[in-house]
Structure formats: structure tokens, C-alpha cells
Amino acid sequence: MSSAKKNIKTYNGFVPTIGLEIHCRLNTATKLFCNCPNSYGDTPNSNVCPVCLGLPGALPRLNKIAVEKAMLFAFAVGGHAAEKSEFSRKQYFYPDLPKGYQVTQFEYPYCLGGMLSVNSGLSVELERVHIEEDAGKNIHLDDASAVDLNRAGSPLIEIVTKPQIHSPEDAAAAFRFVYEVVRAIGICDGNLEEGSLRCDLNVSLAKEGAAKLGTRTEVKNLNSFRNLEKACNYEIMRHVDTLLAGETIVQQTVGFDAATGKTFTQRLKEDSDDYRYFPEPDLHLLNISDEWKAEVRATLPMLPHEIERELVEVDGVSAEYAGILKDKTNLYVLYRECHQSTEPRLSRSSLPELAKWICTDIQKLSGHEGSEGSGNSWKSSGICEVILQIDTGKISGRAAKKVLARMWDTGKPPLQIIEEEGLIKQADTSFIAKIVSEVFESEPQAVSDFLAGNQKSFGFLMGESMKRGRGSLDPQVLREVLQKELDTRKDVI
Numbered sequence: 446m447s448s449a450k451k452n453i454k455t456y457n458g459f460v461p462t463i464g465l466e467i468h469c470r471l472n473t474a475t476k477l478f479c480n481c482p483n484s485y486g487d488t489p490n491s492n493v494c495p496v497c498l499g500l501p502g503a504l505p506r507l508n509k510i511a512v513e514k515a516m517l518f519a520f521a522v523g524g525h526a527a528e529k530s531e532f533s534r535k536q537y538f539y540p541d542l543p544k545g546y547q548v549t550q551f552e553y554p555y556c557l558g559g560m561l562s563v564n565s566g567l568s569v570e571l572e573r574v575h576i577e578e579d580a581g582k583n584i585h586l587d588d589a590s591a592v593d594l595n596r597a598g599s600p601l602i603e604i605v606t607k608p609q610i611h612s613p614e615d616a617a618a619a620f621r622f623v624y625e626v627v628r629a630i631g632i633c634d635g636n637l638e639e640g641s642l643r644c645d646l647n648v649s650l651a652k653e654g655a656a657k658l659g660t661r662t663e664v665k666n667l668n669s670f671r672n673l674e675k676a677c678n679y680e681i682m683r684h685v686d687t688l689l690a691g692e693t694i695v696q697q698t699v700g701f702d703a704a705t706g707k708t709f710t711q712r713l714k715e716d717s718d719d720y721r722y723f724p725e726p727d728l729h730l731l732n733i734s735d736e737w738k739a740e741v742r743a744t745l746p747m748l749p750h751e752i753e754r755e756l757v758e759v760d761g762v763s764a765e766y767a768g769i770l771k772d773k774t775n776l777y778v779l780y781r782e783c784h785q786s787t788e789p790r791l792s793r794s795s796l797p798e799l800a801k802w803i804c805t806d807i808q809k810l811s812g813h814e815g816s817e818g819s820g821n822s823w824k825s826s827g828i829c830e831v832i833l834q835i836d837t838g839k840i841s842g843r844a845a846k847k848v849l850a851r852m853w854d855t856g857k858p859p860l861q862i863i864e865e866e867g868l869i870k871q872a873d874t875s876f877i878a879k880i881v882s883e884v885f886e887s888e889p890q891a892v893s894d895f896l897a898g899n900q901k902s903f904g905f906l907m908g909e910s911m912k913r914g915r916g917s918l919d920p921q922v923l924r925e926v927l928q929k930e931l932d933t934r935k936d937v938i
């Protein structure tokens with residue numbers, strides 16, 4: 446179900462069609478088929494055993510937690526977990542693949558259906574999601590190559606979209622959506638630099654309005670949103686130039702060099718038949734029962750785009766602040782804690798104000814993202830108190846900034862700070878009238894200027910009164926008192 450609002454870009458009369466294949470490394474404690482630690486950065490070849498080294502006679506055992514994490518992704522994108530799925534051997538020779546084949550899912554993947562609901566204008570259907578093991582890593586030195594097999598056998602899911610994307614921007618947005626989802630449901634650390642999430646994209650061009658897609662090329666291993674967009678742009682332009690020159694596109698796999706911003710040929714594409722897939726004889730069919738599905742589904746948390754929608758539609762938070770809260774988990778957690786605080790309790794109408802303060806002053810006070818781990822309770826009740834004081838008109842926004850900053854510094858409760866610093870908005874008319882008459886005495890020129898018709902003097906007298914009242918005067922009441930006192934003088938004249 447693709448929406449009409451998505452970006453369809455044309456390049457010299459050609460429309461690009463893009464599909465993504467995203468590899469996501471699951472953050473399980475152990476590998477997919479053995480008990481070796483699934484961890485990054487250890488001494489090379491220290492996390493290996495006969496199973497992940499592919500030694501003769503070693504038998505794989507499927508990691509249940511990996512399957513549950515994979516299922517969670519299926520549910521998060523609205524896909525369904527197949528009752529039965531199958532692991533197969535994908536045969537190819539490469540130094541980082543000790544068994545000479547990779548165990549993956551081919552004919553019967555565990556997840557079918559589902560879509561990436563990237564934003565209101567862009568939904569991309571999924572072709573399939575399957576579970577597979579990662580390969581090791583080749584390290585190329587000056588005069589030799591080495592191989593580290595710590596990563597061999599790590600659990601991955603491969604998420605394959607249908608070719609329903611038509612611009613580099615949308616391709617990057619779809620990748621980012623997956624990044625947000627896998628982090629929100631806690632199945633992947635999302636570390637792009639370490640390759641926990643990497644994206645291949647395939648692109649083909651067709652004449653505008655033509656039904657048949659052109660020959661496609663595949664860009665491998667993109668590990669940032671920006672590189673994905675750049676590589677996609679470059680590859681589209683390369684296709685356009687080739688086609689305009691009357692040449693044909695060669696089906697191939699290319700790499701992307703971030704330093705030059707260009708793609709380069711890696712290998713000509715082999716057909717999938719070359720892999721000689723056959724069912725993995727050492728593993729049973731994967732059976733996912735309804736009970737198991739229900740158990741896993743019950744652990745599915747709210748997703749970022751659902752959070753954003755709820756903030757805007759239910760809580761009335763502005764789109765700008767909802768976007769910030771969606772992205773910054775620590776701020777969102779604080780927001781919800783304030784929302785759920787019982788003493789003091791905020792009314793629903795205060796929530797937009799709460800979101801505003803959390804996304805502005807409180808974000809600054811909290812420092813950079815991630816610095817707030819635990820112990821928010823004094824903050825949430827303090828923040829609620831400050832919002833209540835603003836809402837009931839007891840303190841001004843300016844005073845609230847001061848209170849929050851003092852609260853963060855000292856940990857004192859806001860009511861105490863307000864009292865100590867004399868920050869209560871002064872709305873007592875006789876008190877304000879006294880200050881106004883003092884100002885009239887010290888600024889007779891401004892008073893006569895106003896009476897002679899100079900409206901600007903009013904602002905000056907307001908400012909002087911505020912200063913004398915140390916910023917605590919209720920501006921609305923001050924304005925009324927000032928006007929009244931000046932009117933009285935007018936009558937005298």
C-alpha cells in the first residue's frame with residue numbers, strides 16, 4: 446500500500462525505483478547456533494568453537510532468544526510470523542566463511558508481510574524478513590590478509606523491502622525508520638559504525654510512465670543515512686549518464702567510497718541459482734506456535750512513530766516538541782514520569798506546556814543526550830510543581846527558568862526556591878500602586894511626556910516599575926494599575 450504523497454523524483458525523464466536490504470545484528474548474549482559470546486571488539490578469534498568454525502561433526506543448536514527478537518521485529522512492522530519456516534545452506538566460498546556455506550532462510554522465511562510506515566506520506570511494504578548467521582571479517586594488512594571469526598555465526602535478520610521507493614531521501618528515511626524501530630524494541634544496539642545495522646540498496650531506472658524497470662545495480666554495505674542518500678544519488682546519476690550516452694546498464698554489485706562520494710564495481714552479479722541452496726539437514730523446521738507468538742507480542746513496546754502520534758493527537762503537544770521527545774528517550778521518559786506524577790498532578794491541558802519546558806530549558810539543564818540515567822523522581826515532581834505555578838499564574842515564565850536552574854543546582858524543592866528568591870508574581874493592586882507612585886516620583890519627565898501624548902513613555906514606565914518590583918510584578922495587573930494612575934493625573938491636568 447504505497448501512498449500518493451511520497452517523493453517521486455525524475456532525472457532527465459527517468460524515474461528511479463529503489464529497494465533496500467537491511468542487515469540487523471541481533472543483540473543476543475550468544476551466537477545463533479552456539480554458545481560463543483556475541484560481542485564486538487574482543488581479541489580476534491577468541492569467541493569461536495567447533496560449531497561456528499564449521500569443524501566436522503559439530504552440530505548447530507538454534508538460539509531461542511534470537512528467534513524471539515526476530516519475531517518482535519515482525520510484530521513491530523505488522524508482519525506475521527510463519528508457523529513453519531526453514532533454514533537452508535547458501536553455498537559460497539569466501540575466506541571469512543569457514544563452513545563454505547552460510548545458514549540462512551531461503552524458501553520459507555520466518556516473517557512475511559509487514560511494512561515500514563516511514564511517515565504519513567511513505568509506507569514501504571516488506572518482501573520478507575529472514576534469520577541468518579553473519580560471516581567473519583577479513584582484515585587486509587599491507588602484505589597479508591587475516592581473518593577474524595568472532596563475528597561468524599552472529600544472529601542477523603535481513604529485512605528486504607519491495608522496490609517501492611523513488612527518491613534517495615525516501616530511501617534514507619526508510620533506513621532511519623528501521624534504525625528507530627530496532628532500537629525502540631531493543632533487538633539491536635543500532636551501532637552503525639560497528640556495522641550492527643547496514644544497508645544494501647538496489648536501484649534501477651525507467652523512462653517516466655514506462656511499466657518495465659531497467660537493469661538494476663546493487664550498492665553494498667552502507668552504514669550511515671547520509672552515505673546511503675549520497676550513494677543512491679550517485680548511482681542514479683551514473684545510470685542516467687550511461688543511458689543518455691546510449692549505453693546499457695550492466696547488472697553488478699558496487700561499493701561506495703565515502704571519501705570520493707563515488708561507487709565502484711565490486712563484482713558482476715551472479716544469479717541466485719549459483720548458491721545451490723538446500724535445506725540445512727542439521728536443523729529442524731522452525732515451529733512458531735500461537736502461544737509463543739502471543740508471549741512475545743505481549744512484550745512489544747510502543748514504537749517511536751506511535752509515541753509521536755499519541756503526543757500530538759492525545760496530549761496536544763506541538764509537532765516540533767513531539768519530534769524531539771520521540772527521538773530522545775531520556776526526555777520522553779521524564780515527560781511520562783511527569784505526566785504520571787500523582788503529587789502534584791498535572792491536568793491534561795498542561796501537557797503541551799510540560800513538553801515545551803522539557804524540550805527547551807530542561808533539555809539544556811540535563812546536558813547532552815543520555816546523561817540522565819536514573820533517579821528522575823525529584824525532578825519530575827519538581828517540574829510538575831513549576832508547571833503548576835506557571836499555570837495558576839503564581840510565577841512568570843522568566844521566574845520559572847530561574848526556579849528550574851536553581852532546582853537543578855541545589856536539588857531544593859521549587860516552592861522553597863520561589864519563596865527564598867521572592868519570585869511569586871505580585872498581583873496585589875495596592876502593593877503595585879505603591880511602586881507605581883514611587884516610579885512617578887523618580888521619573889516625572891516620563892509621566893509628563895505620556896500626558897503630553899507620547900505613548901512610548903508608557904513602556905518605559907512599565908519597565909521601570911518591573912525593575913523596582915524585581916521582575917515579580919504581574920504584568921497584566923501592573924498595566925492596569927499604571928493606566929489607572931496615569932488617567933487620574935490626566936484628570937488633574
Ligand SMILES: [Zn+2]
Nearest residue numbers: 479481494497
Ligand atoms: Zn561458536
